[in-house]
Amino acid sequence: MVHAPGSGDHCRLSPSVAPPAAPTACRARHHALRVFAWRRGDSGDPAELLTAFLADNGLPVRNLGRSADKYRPNGHGLLCGASLYVSADAGCVMIQATPGAPSPVPGIPDVYAVVHEHTDRPPPDAPARSAGWRLGPWRESWTPAEHARAVQRVRDAIGRGDVYQVNVVGHGAAPYTADPAAALRRVATLPGARYGGVLAAPDGGWALATASPETLVEVRDGRVLTRPIKGTRPATAAGRRDLLASAKERAEHVMIVDLERNDLARLPGAGPVRVDELFAVRRWCDLWQAESVVSAPLDGDLDLADLLRAVCPGGSVTGAPKLAALRQIATLEPVGRGVSMGALGWIGHDHLDLGLSIRTVAVDGSRVHTWAGGGITADSDPAAEVAEAAAKAAPLRAALAGAVTAPA
Structure with missing residues (x-):
C-alpha cells in the first residue's frame, strides 16, 4: 500500500523526535x-515490493553502497531518504521461515517505509505536555515459571540436536491514558541507544x-557490516569481570558471530568476511553487553531485497x-x-543503517507494549534467563513510567 500524506497530515508526536x-x-x-x-x-514478496517502492522514489536500493546524487529533486523539494521498519514476521516471510504467533499490535504494519523530503517550512506545533500520563498495571505474556519452562524446552531441543541456540522473547502490555x-521520547533517549528515535x-x-x-546491518563507504x-x-565492575570471564556467554556470542558471518558471506556482491572486533563490552543503561563487529567489502552490486533476505530476522534474536x-x-x-x-x-x-529493534516499545492507542528475552544454550540456567529478560525490560518500563536514567 502506498500513501501520500497531505500537507497537514502529521503524527501527533513532536517533530523534534527524529x-x-x-x-x-x-x-x-x-x-x-x-x-x-x-x-x-498481504500478497506479494515484501522484500521486492519495498525495494521497488524505494527505487521508484529515487533511492539507489538496486545498487546499495554506490552513492547516487546526494539530494535529488522530486517535484516537491529535496529528497532526503527513507525511514524503514521491517518486523521479524516480515523477515520470516522473506526467507520462507515459520512465522511466529500473531502480533499483539496488529494495527502496525509488518513493513513500513516513509520517504522524506527536506523542507524549510516551520514544523507543526509540538503537542502539549502529556498532562495526566499514567500507566496501568503490566500484564505479561507468560509467568516466570512458564518462561523458565520454555528455556528448559530449548535446552531439551539442543540436547536432541535440533538446534544449537534459540532466542526466546516475552511480551508485556499495559493500558495508558x-x-x-x-513517554516515547524518554525511551528514545535512554543512554546507549545507538538507534534512538520514534x-x-x-x-x-x-x-x-x-x-x-x-x-543489524549497515552499508557505507563500500562495506557491509553487522x-x-x-x-x-549488570553494569558494575563485578558484572563486567563476570561477563568477560564467562565461558557460557562467550560461546553463545561466538556462535551468533559465526551465524552473522555466514549471513554476510551469502550476499551477492560481497567480498571476504572478517571479524573486525570480537566480544567488546559496551554499556546500555545499567547493563553491560558484549558486541562484535563483522564486515565485508562490496565488490559488486547489492540489491536491498537480497540484503534483507540475508539478514532478516537478525541472527542474535533467532538462534542457530x-x-x-x-x-x-x-x-x-x-x-x-x-x-x-x-x-x-x-x-x-x-548509506543504509538499520538497527535491530530490540529495546523497542509500541503504542496502539490504548496500550503500550514491550518485549524482552535472551539467547538460550545448553548451559543456560532457566531462572537466570528469566531475570535477564526482566533486567532488559526494566529501563524501558521505567522510562515509560516517567523515571529518568542517568547517562552512562
Missing part, C-alpha cells in the same frame, strides 16, 4: 512525502520508539541454525514479537 538513524543534518527538516505499508497476509509522546503513523494511530544499541550483541551483565530456531520460536512464544526483533533505521542516498 526517526531512528536519521542523519543529524536532516533533523527537524523531515516532511513525509510517501508511505509504503505491507502486512502479514493521555498523550504518549513524552516512528509513527501519519494519523497518530500507532507509534514505536526504540532505544536499540544493536546494528554488530551482533550477545551476553549481558536460523530456520530451525525460528520453528522452535513459533512453538514456544505465546505472543507475537510485533515491532520487536525486526529492523528499524534509515536508507539514504549514500
Whole structure:
C-alpha cells in the first residue's frame, strides 16, 4: 500500500523526535512525502515490493553502497531518504521461515517505509505536555515459571540436536491514558541507544520508539557490516569481570558471530568476511553487553531485497541454525514479537543503517507494549534467563513510567 500524506497530515508526536538513524543534518527538516505499508497476509514478496517502492522514489536500493546524487529533486523539494521498519514476521516471510504467533499490535504494519523530503517550512506545533500520563498495571505474556519452562524446552531441543541456540522473547502490555509522546521520547533517549528515535503513523494511530544499541546491518563507504550483541551483565565492575570471564556467554556470542558471518558471506556482491572486533563490552543503561563487529567489502552490486533476505530476522534474536530456531520460536512464544526483533533505521542516498529493534516499545492507542528475552544454550540456567529478560525490560518500563536514567 502506498500513501501520500497531505500537507497537514502529521503524527501527533513532536517533530523534534527524529526517526531512528536519521542523519543529524536532516533533523527537524523531515516532511513525509510517501508511505509504503505491507502486512502479514498481504500478497506479494515484501522484500521486492519495498525495494521497488524505494527505487521508484529515487533511492539507489538496486545498487546499495554506490552513492547516487546526494539530494535529488522530486517535484516537491529535496529528497532526503527513507525511514524503514521491517518486523521479524516480515523477515520470516522473506526467507520462507515459520512465522511466529500473531502480533499483539496488529494495527502496525509488518513493513513500513516513509520517504522524506527536506523542507524549510516551520514544523507543526509540538503537542502539549502529556498532562495526566499514567500507566496501568503490566500484564505479561507468560509467568516466570512458564518462561523458565520454555528455556528448559530449548535446552531439551539442543540436547536432541535440533538446534544449537534459540532466542526466546516475552511480551508485556499495559493500558495508558493521555498523550504518549513524552513517554516515547524518554525511551528514545535512554543512554546507549545507538538507534534512538520514534516512528509513527501519519494519523497518530500507532507509534514505536526504540532505544536499540544493536546494528543489524549497515552499508557505507563500500562495506557491509553487522554488530551482533550477545551476553549481558549488570553494569558494575563485578558484572563486567563476570561477563568477560564467562565461558557460557562467550560461546553463545561466538556462535551468533559465526551465524552473522555466514549471513554476510551469502550476499551477492560481497567480498571476504572478517571479524573486525570480537566480544567488546559496551554499556546500555545499567547493563553491560558484549558486541562484535563483522564486515565485508562490496565488490559488486547489492540489491536491498537480497540484503534483507540475508539478514532478516537478525541472527542474535533467532538462534542457530536460523530456520530451525525460528520453528522452535513459533512453538514456544505465546505472543507475537510485533515491532520487536525486526529492523528499524534509515536508507539514504549514500548509506543504509538499520538497527535491530530490540529495546523497542509500541503504542496502539490504548496500550503500550514491550518485549524482552535472551539467547538460550545448553548451559543456560532457566531462572537466570528469566531475570535477564526482566533486567532488559526494566529501563524501558521505567522510562515509560516517567523515571529518568542517568547517562552512562
